[in-house]
Amino acid sequence: MSYRALLRAVSPAFFPLGLLARLPYAMAPLATLILLESATGSFTFAGIAGxxxxxxxxxxxPVVGALADRYGHRVVGVTAAVSNVIATLALLPASQMDRPAMFLTATLTGLTQPQVGPLVRVYWSHTAEIRLLPTALSYEAAVDETTFVLGPALVGLLTPISPVAPVVATAVLLTLATFPFALLHARPHVASAERTAQKLPRWSMTAMFLAMAAIGAVFGAVQTGVTAYADSIGQPAAAGLIYAEFGIGSALAGAACAWLPRKFKQHQRYVTFSVTLFLGTLSLLVFPVPVAIAVASITVAPYMVSLYALTERLAPPQKAAIAVTILCAGGPLGTAIGRAIAGNLADERGAEGAFLVVPITSAAALILAVAAFRHVGRRSVRGPQGLPGCAVPPSRPVSGVDRKGCGRGA
Structure with a gap:
């Protein structure tokens, strides 16, 4: 499916504003780390607060997702953006106070974080035609990876000016991009009498959450390994460039997912891309680091696109936002765990030790994928309450597709 059709589906401002609206999410952790380390002189405290x-x-x-499902994405998105601006700016005076105040404020910036990426994916699932949805999800994966390259890079450019500058820039972007994006493009509240009766499938959501945690651990371990490698060659500044290579490769692979054939069903993609993720991450143990990062990077976004697509399909229509935000919650938790384990191994064995974590966690993702595939096989036609066997979930508008086609796959 051509991206031209996607450009015609929404207003032209949707795409640049959506990209800028996501940058604060990518900037906030590093900006907070730099500010608190500068204020206290302690990487340990800054790391704990981060x-x-x-x-x-x-x-x-998930709280933001649940509220969005209940009260509408627009009001919750706007409220979260305003709250996050206040919490982010509060970091500035807090950095001049004691450590408990810094810790509390850093936590508040996390709790109020606008969930732009997850809610935009739900927006597409409710507004895009069936034929456009794979292209939309591929685009979103590419944008996510792009922001995680641009966000830290912007923080790096601003830090020499002042440790305060990245925090101020984050607040400015929240005000000028995230807030108006939620106001203009988020879905308004749509009442539903079925809301209270609908439940998320627990087993499937648990599997998806753990799968996202696994890819988060891959990110955390790769970041740690790349940093250790750059230090070992005496060029610590190279870490940012090497990790940017990882993000760029993943963004390109995510954009390419739009051209996958529709006969390649979603649960088949999930297993296939779990296999390629495992094989790609094995390269970190075989090839020189710059080459291995390039190889591994192209296996990440396709895996994540399949996770988002499956989660969107297994959720009841009026629980889509909380389902996707539960999925996304696994990412930062996995990243924190991956960094902690890889950091210990890096201290003992250098970059090789840190990179050892990556194929192990991707193997765990593969095991989850196989288990999920078997689950789909036992329940091949369950509609929106289970892993997908349904070509047209009720949450989507129909365009030339018969709803009775449920069970043919997508």
């Missing part, structure tokens, strides 16, 4: 912020993002995400 970890608390990541846990708060994971805990607050």
């Amino acid at each position: 970890a608390a912020q990541c846990v708060a993002i994971a805990a607050g995400g």
Whole structure:
């Protein structure tokens, strides 16, 4: 499916504003780390506060999703953006106070984090035609990876000016991009009498959450391994460039997912891309680091696109936002765990030790994928309450597709 059709589906401002609206999410952890380390002189405290912020993002995400499902994405998105601006700016005076105040404020910035990426995916699932949805999800994966390259890079450019500058820039972007994006493009509240009767499938959501945690651990271990490698060659500044290579490769692979054939069903993609993720991450143990990062990077986004697509399909229509935000909560938790384990191994064995974590966690993702595939096989036609066997979930508008086609796959 051509991206031209996607450009015609929404207003032209949707795409640049949506990209900028996501940058604060990518900037906030590093900006907070730099500010608190500068204020206290302690990487240990800054790291602990940063970890608390990541846990708060994971805990607050499903709450934002549940509120969005109940009260509408627009009002919740706008409220979260305003709250996050206040919490982010509060970091500035807090950095001049005692450590408990810094820790509390860093946690609040995580709890109020606007869930732009997850809610935009739900927006597409409710508004895009069936034929456009794979293209939309591929685009979203590419944008996510792009922001995680641009966000830290912007923080790096601003830090020499002042440790305060990245935090101020984050607040400015929240005000000028995240807030108007939620106001203009988020879905308004749509009442539903079925809301209270609908439940999320627990087994499937648990599997998806753990699968996202696994890819989060891959990110955390790769970041740690790349940093250790750059230090070992005496060029610590190279870490950012090498990790940017990882993000760029993943973004390109995510964009390419739009051209996958529709006969390649979603649960088949999930297993296939779990296999390629495992094989790609094995390259970190075989090839030189710059080459291995390039190889591994192209296996990440396709795996994540399949996770988002499956989660969107297994959720009841009026629980889509909380389902996707629960999925996304696994990312920062996995990243924190991956960093912690890889950091210990890096201290003992250098970059090779840190990179050892990556294929192990991707193997765990593969095991989950196989288990999920068997689950789909036992329940091949369950509609929106289970892993997908349904070509047209009720949450989507129909365009030339018969709803009775449920069970043919997608």
